[in-house]
Amino acid sequence: MAPVHDTAHARNRILDAAERLFARHGFDGTSTAHLARAAGVPKGLLFYYFPTKPDILTTLLDERLTAAAWEPGPLVVAGDPVRTLLNLADRVRSDRDASGVLRDVIWHEARIRPEVRAVLSRYRHSLHDAITSALRASVPAVVEGRALHAAAAAWAAIITARPLDPPPHAGTGDRPVDATSLQSVARLLSAGLLSTATTT
Structure with a gap:
């Protein structure tokens, strides 16, 4: 599928992709190239909105936790x-x-x-x-x-x-208590x- 270059929504797509990829692979395990591909934006546009990779993480946390x-x-x-x-x-x-x-x-x-x-x-x-x-x-x-x-x-x-060692039968949404x-x-x-x- 061809990347979508709709800059009006690009910033949110980048944050959505960051949320998914950081959750799955961690911050260090996610490259900016992979992030740009997942968001469907050129790498240059990613750096336009977020000059550094840590900027993506801090923006994601600040905005999504505020929300x-x-x-x-x-x-x-x-x-x-x-x-x-x-x-x-x-x-x-x-x-x-x-x-x-x-x-x-x-x-x-x-x-x-x-x-x-x-x-x-x-x-x-x-x-x-x-x-x-x-x-x-x-x-x-x-x-x-x-x-x-x-x-x-x-x-x-x-x-x-967070549970330290979830029980073997625990699935997604396991409960700490x-x-x-x-x-x-x-x-x-x-x-x-x-x-x-x-x-x-």
Whole structure:
């Protein structure tokens, strides 16, 4: 198939191709020539939009993770922090399963690239803020601020953790924590949070 030279969409095609190829072969294992072919653009056009190969990676992470940011409000169940936490976990899992950036790229490259670790840190801080906001809205009492932040940090760590050794039967979309365990942890965090509630 002949390359498509539609520059209006070339930049997005380059980023789409980068997401696929970096997820499959890693950043170092993907040449700019391969990337240009996969995107259907001349190599010169690739360098027009992204002067260096690392520019492609940082742009991909910044733009796709920013796009993954979301408003936690619709996930809040008033009076039910456990259900709220589980809704947040489902949303993060859904985003991860749908995104090569969240599912593969960022985890592969964070081990060796400080700029990727910085992007991952910003993503986790944003997620922590969303969880804190959702928990505050769902808890039917005024709870201690430090406990609220600790619960949000713990939940963010749990739902973004990658399994070290997936079980042999695990397929795509494997879960770091099974649903029953996740619900038990959500109940534990909720009980701890409610134990700090102040009476009025």
